[in-house]
Amino acid sequence: MLVRRLERRTLLQRRTEGSRTPQLIAANVDTLFIVTSCNDDLNVARLERYLALANEAGTTPVIVLTRADQVADVEPYRDQVASLQRGLEVVTLNAKSPDAARTLAPWCSPGQTIALVGSSGVGKSSLLNTLSAKAPEEAQLTGSIREQDSKGRHTTTSRSLHAIAGGGWVIDTPGIRALHISDISVGLDLLFAEIAELAPLCRFGNCTHSHEPECAVQAAVASGTLDPVRVERWRKLLDENQSNTLIQSGPRRNKVTKAPKKPRGR
Numbered sequence: 506m507l508v509r510r511l512e513r514r515t516l517l518q519r520r521t522e523g524s525r526t527p528q529l530i531a532a533n534v535d536t537l538f539i540v541t542s543c544n545d546d547l548n549v550a551r552l553e554r555y556l557a558l559a560n561e562a563g564t565t566p567v568i569v570l571t572r573a574d575q576v577a578d579v580e581p582y583r584d585q586v587a588s589l590q591r592g593l594e595v596v597t598l599n600a601k602s603p604d605a606a607r608t609l610a611p612w613c614s615p616g617q618t619i620a621l622v623g624s625s626g627v628g629k630s631s632l633l634n635t636l637s638a639k640a641p642e643e644a645q646l647t648g649s650i651r652e653q654d655s656k657g658r659h660t661t662t663s664r665s666l667h668a669i670a671g672g673g674w675v676i677d678t679p680g681i682r683a684l685h686i687s688d689i690s691v692g693l694d695l696l697f698a699e700i701a702e703l704a705p706l707c708r709f710g711n712c713t714h715s716h717e718p719e720c721a722v723q724a725a726v727a728s729g730t731l732d733p734v735r736v737e738r739w740r741k742l743l744d745e746n747q748s749n750t751l752i753q754s755g756p757r758r759n760k761v762t763k764a765p766k767k768p769r770g771r
């Protein structure tokens with residue numbers, strides 16, 4: 506029975522390819538566990554997309570590296586992700602081991618809501634079963650992954666909310682195939698803070714950091730203090746965000762938001 510509807514404090518949403526209205530993923534999430542595995546699934550550019558989503562929603566992102574039990578050394582995986590955003594927390598674990606619940610306990614206390622997101626097969630549902638200490642008959646279904654490319658089989662097909670044993674609440678979500686960036690305002694500046702904070706030092710206030718003279722971003726790349734690969738990925742997300750974000754009115758309107766007229770009759 507519906508008793509009361511809470512106002513949304515935070516909202517995770519995304520636009521699927523070609524859709525005009527955003528798809529709501531989850532609301533009032535305090536911490537977003539961005540799940541990936543210590544295998545071929547780990548992709549820094551993809552993780553940056555999830556980080557932008559978490560930042561924009563006002564949730565705290567934590568990178569959760571699963572399958573730590575299947576590699577000799579987790580450090581190379583940890584190193585790849587630790588510097589993606591300032592102050593980013595990274596944990597490594599085996600999603601199926603009870604130890605995982607202890608590792609994640611700092612974010613799972615009473616009153617806290619967390620959501621699990623990531624590609625198919627990374628262990629979101631496995632982790633949910635561990636966190637909520639589910640009996641086998643109540644457990645979320647989990648699936649195998651393909652050996653050749655570590656891809657999952659999209660076992661979970663809907664979102665669901667579960668109580669964490671002795672703590673808060675956790676939301677399982679279906680694996681996302683491709684996360685497109687749209688409707689981001691502050692999320693990218695938080696993610697790429699080392700670029701954003703150089704911008705005021707550029708000669709031109711509207712510097713695009715691509716060809717302008719006296720550009721602080723280009724200067725930092727030239728002197729080796731800024732990673733050019735990060736600048737490239739930042740630019741790609743910025744462009745994608747701009748072309749996917751529907752600005753409804755005003756001189757900067759960039760898309761026709763009215764539905765195309767249907768042909769009459771026949």
Ligand SMILES: Nc1nc2c(ncn2[C@@H]2O[C@H](COP(=O)(O)OP(=O)(O)OP(=O)(O)O)[C@@H](O)[C@H]2O)c(=O)[nH]1
Nearest residue numbers: 572600626627628629630631647648659660661680
């Ligand atoms: N050894 C090991 N296996 C894991 C770990 N995490 C997940 N698995 C296995 O990986 C497979 C996929 O796990 P799921 O929990 O179904 O993955 P998912 O992220 O929920 O996938 P979708 O529902 O398809 O989005 C299962 O066979 C799990 O047993 C881990 O940390 N270590």
Ligand SMILES: [Mg+2]
Nearest residue numbers: 629630660661
């Ligand atoms: Mg699942």
Ligand SMILES: [Zn+2]
Nearest residue numbers: 707712714720
């Ligand atoms: Zn510049």
